[in-house]
Amino acid sequence: MSTLAIHPSILSCDFARLAEELDRIRTAEAAHVDVMDNHFVPNLTLGLPVVEAIRAVSPVPLDLHLMIEEVDRWGPRYAEIGAQSVTFHVEASRDPRTLCRDIRSAGASPAMALKPGTPFADHADLLSEVDMVLVMTVEPGFGGQAFMADQLEKVREVRRAVGAAGLELAIQVDGGVSAETIASCAEAGADVFVAGSAVYGTQDPAAAVQELRALAEEARRG
Numbered sequence: 001m002s003t004l005a006i007h008p009s010i011l012s013c014d015f016a017r018l019a020e021e022l023d024r025i026r027t028a029e030a031a032h033v034d035v036m037d038n039h040f041v042p043n044l045t046l047g048l049p050v051v052e053a054i055r056a057v058s059p060v061p062l063d064l065h066l067m068i069e070e071v072d073r074w075g076p077r078y079a080e081i082g083a084q085s086v087t088f089h090v091e092a093s094r095d096p097r098t099l100c101r102d103i104r105s106a107g108a109s110p111a112m113a114l115k116p117g118t119p120f121a122d123h124a125d126l127l128s129e130v131d132m133v134l135v136m137t138v139e140p141g142f143g144g145q146a147f148m149a150d151q152l153e154k155v156r157e158v159r160r161a162v163g164a165a166g167l168e169l170a171i172q173v174d175g176g177v178s179a180e181t182i183a184s185c186a187e188a189g190a191d192v193f194v195a196g197s198a199v200y201g202t203q204d205p206a207a208a209v210q211e212l213r214a215l216a217e218e219a220r221r222g
């Protein structure tokens with residue numbers, strides 16, 4: 001069984017103090033970076049030069065979540081800068097199979113993301129190309145939203161499909177993941193947990209990461 005991982009979303013950190021904020025989550029497996037273009041989602045965050053700067057100072061690997069329209073063009077560029085994984089939205093890519101191969105040949109793990117309204121079954125054929133599936137548990141665009149428990153059925157569906165195909169993929173959940181919701185995600189089969197406000201909204205983000213991981217491990221043990 002895969003190792004559980006907590007990926008704090010820096011969307012909820014102080015952007016004026018990025019290097020210090022990254023250091024506060026050194027207990028995490030990776031930092032989740034939300035790239036938004038104000039087209040695919042109605043919000044704008046940061047782009048390639050800033051992600052490159054983050055990569056240079058981060059004590060942990062980067063997990064990039066691209067919420068951008070032109071993902072076929074930009075996805076491989078983000079992979080080239082040394083990210084651990086590059087997640088694209090299936091709703092945005094015109095040629096996801098080629099995109100996965102381009103991301104992988106640029107040195108990163110490709111991952112596909114599904115918005116809450118996007119059925120997994122429509123994109124199940126991509127499982128053999130990706131290393132991770134991100135099931136969004138909020139509508140993408142903003143941190144601090146309420147967790148959508150109805151997405152847990154999609155997590156179970158992806159977990160069943162991964163098992164049936166004999167694959168070793170990770171399943172990530174992103175949006176509203178907290179001490180109250182992480183156990184239900186782990187029970188449904190998720191193993192990578194993104195948390196923004198539940199980590200950076202606390203006094204001690206490093207301790208929050210460890211607490212979330214302990215709750216997920218406990219839920220998995222049953």
Ligand SMILES: O=C(CO)[C@H](O)[C@H](O)COP(=O)(O)O
Binds near residue numbers: 139141174176198
């Ligand atoms: O992709 C995202 C939003 O589109 C963020 O990663 C996510 O919302 C994290 O924030 P929080 O844990 O506060 O919900």
Ligand SMILES: [Co+2]
Binds near residue numbers: 034
């Ligand atoms: Co995200």
